[in-house]
Amino acid sequence: MVVRGLSPDEVDRIFRGLADATRRDIVEQVLREAQSISTLARRYDMSFAAVQKHVAVLERAALVTKQRRGREQLVHGNPEALQRAARLLADYERIWRHRVRVIEDILAEDAPGGDPQNPEERTEP
């Protein structure tokens, strides 16, 4: 019996969501103060390896950097990258706004009788 019938897809999705929440929190933490992976691991009640994996993802995305201090590596936040990310996401939002406008046109053509909802917005030849 499968408890509550969670499919592997659903489990995957929940895991992804949790991973996102953890990463977001790691970024917030290390922006305040650089921290070692073991300190972070205690905070999340996670294995060193699990936190290391999250940090690796963030490092690939340039949102954090690692710097060696003595025997430990400290994870630093990268506020410039975060600002750049926010700017780029705003640009990407514009692409989506455009996409949704075009989807609306396509749906209007597909509607029974092809009657567009907003005839005045139709600029296609």
Added chain:
Amino acid sequence: MTVIDVRKDPETLTLTFVAEFDAPVEQVWQVWADPRRLERWWGPPTWPATFVEHQFVVGGRSRYYMTGPEGEKAGGWWRITAIEEPHRLEFDDGFAGEDGEPNPDMPTTHGVVTLEATGSGTRMTTVSTFATLEDLEKLSAMGMEEGMRLAMGQIDAVLAG
């Protein structure tokens, strides 16, 4: 106004975009499922997309290219990772060569699309998660050219007049 909500999450390089359409869920599903409809809206404003292949099944591959204002081409591909017709679609999206063959060195974007029936139509939620800033930068740069092209078009019109 059809755009309901936009959430930008720089910490996870994620954009969540929620829009509503006056059309049934099955019809909105078709703008994703049918490559001829999909290619009309997928590309950024001045980069129309052409889907050469669109295997709309789990594990299926799509290949497309986008043609830029100067005729330059940018290849892309999808790999569908989940389909629950007509309510849910998940896919990886990456950059490719002009032939649409995936470039294994380039990171990918993960897209999750959810369609829900509302009283009058369909609510579509898309969540796009980028692996790196470079990926996001490349796409955003394509989107930014719209304003520039419009300006150039106006200059052309003035010169032609």
